[in-house]
Amino acid sequence: MIIAVDGPAASGKGTIAKALARHYGLPHLDTGLLYRAVGIAVLRSGGDPSDEGDAFRACDFDSALLSDPGLKSEAAGRAASIVSAHPSVRAALLELQRDFVRQPGGAVLDGRDIGTVIAPEAPAKLFVTASSEVRAQRRFDELKGMGLNVVYDHVLSDIRARDARDSGRGIAPLKQADDAVLLDTSTLDVAAATARAIEIVEQTKVGSEA
Ligand code: DC
Numbered sequence: 001m002i003i004a005v006d007g008p009a010a011s012g013k014g015t016i017a018k019a020l021a022r023h024y025g026l027p028h029l030d031t032g033l034l035y036r037a038v039g040i041a042v043l044r045s046g047g048d049p050s051d052e053g054d055a056f057r058a059c060d061f062d063s064a065l066l067s068d069p070g071l072k073s074e075a076a077g078r079a080a081s082i083v084s085a086h087p088s089v090r091a092a093l094l095e096l097q098r099d100f101v102r103q104p105g106g107a108v109l110d111g112r113d114i115g116t117v118i119a120p121e122a123p124a125k126l127f128v129t130a131s132s133e134v135r136a137q138r139r140f141d142e143l144k145g146m147g148l149n150v151v152y153d154h155v156l157s158d159i160r161a162r163d164a165r166d167s168g169r170g171i172a173p174l175k176q177a178d179d180a181v182l183l184d185t186s187t188l189d190v191a192a193a194t195a196r197a198i199e200i201v202e203q204t205k206v207g208s209e210a
Contacts, residue, residue, distance in 0.1 A: 001024065001026070001105075001106040001123065001124065001201075001205070002101055002106045002107060002108075002109075002119050002121065002122040002123065002124070003017075003020055003021075003024070003026070003106070003107075003108040003109075003122060003124045003125075003126070003201060004109060004110075004114035004115040004118070004119050004122040004124070004125045004126070004177070004180070005017040005020070005108065005109070005110040005111075005114065005125075005126045005128060005197075006110070006111060006112055006113065006114050006115050006116075006125075006126070006127050006128070006174070006176070006177070006180065007110075007112075007126075007127055007128035007129050007174075008112075008129060008135065008159075008162070008163050008166065008167075008174060009077065009135060009139070009159055009162050009163070009166075010130070010135035010136070010138045010139045010142075010159065011128045011129050011130050011135060011185060012128055012130065012138075012185040012188075012190070012193055013110045013126075013128040014030055014032070014110055015190055015193070015194075016110075016126070016128055016183070016185075016193055016194060016197045017030070017108050017109070017110035018108075019190075019194040019197065019198075020108050020194075020197055020198065020201065021107075021108040023194075023198055024108070024201075026105065026106055026107050026108050027100070027103060027107045027108070028107070028108045028109070028110075029097065029100045029107065029108075029109045029110075030110055030111075031093075031097055031109055031110065031111035031112075031114065031118070032080065032110070032111055032112075033066055033071055034066075034093050034096070034097070035080035035081075035083060035084045035089075035093070036071040036072075036076045036077065036079075036080040037061045037065045037066055037068075037071060038055060038058045038059055038061060038079075038080065038083045038084075038089060038093075039058075039076050039077075039078075039079025039080040039081075039082065039083050040065065040068065040070055040071060040075075040076045040079065041058035041061040041065060042054050042055055042058040042079060042083060043075065043076075043079055045057075045058065049079040049082040049083045050082050052086040052088060052089070055082075055083040055086050055088075055089050056086065056088045056089055056092065058083070059088075059089055059092035059093065074143070074158065077162065078158070078162070081162050081165050081166055082165070084112075084166070084169070085165065085169040085170075085171070087171050090171055090172055094118070097109065097111075097114075097118045098118065098119075101118060101119045101122075112166055112172070112173075112174040113172035113173075113174070113175075115127070115176075115177035115179075115180045116172065116175060116177045117172045120177070123204055123205070124200070124201045124204040124205070125177050125179055125180035125181065125204075126180060126181055126183050126197060126200055126201075127176035127177070127180040127181070127182050127183065128183045128185060128193075128197075129182065129183070129184055129185070130184060130185045130186040131186050132156065132159050132160055132163065133156065134185075134186045135159050136152065136155045136156035136158075136159045137152070139155050139159065140152050140155045143155070181200045181203075181204070183196055183197060183200065
């Protein structure tokens, strides 16, 4: 079974995708990490994420970069959001993601365009969201927990800027697929959000078997 999980930053989509993968015994790919790796590779080489040539050259990154702790930083997230708007970058990362989808038995992928572009054939699609204030609070708590000195208002404006960039780009924008089920996690804890996600997948299975 292929499960597509899309949504904006800090919506809980990664946590939900991991939990679904565990529940169904499927491999999981966090596609945001690919864009983050490109973003970090550009920054480390002294390039400019908004320059398409610099970003495209960085798509050739060493796979060891995918486990670099620097990928989780805000700088990497911002650079990822910028490089991901370049068509040549998206094209360079496409086959790797499609190959992951085509594994026997299926897979769980999370990102921005899984249900719309990478795996439009997925029988189970979730669009995970939450209010920007709740998402900013989650990211703020996470960064504080890492010992970083952050200001909530800055985190909120960063989240809003990222939403605008990811939803407003011309290619594969962040958008709920017509056949995706909306899961708003604003008032749900991890256990409740996971339970609801499993329920949605189970209903999809019943629907596709009918
Ligand atoms: O999910 P994330 O925060 O790790 O993603 C970082 C950025 O990568 C996000 O702001 C936009 C981009 N991205 C994308 O364009 N398409 C995806 N499938 C996943 C991420």
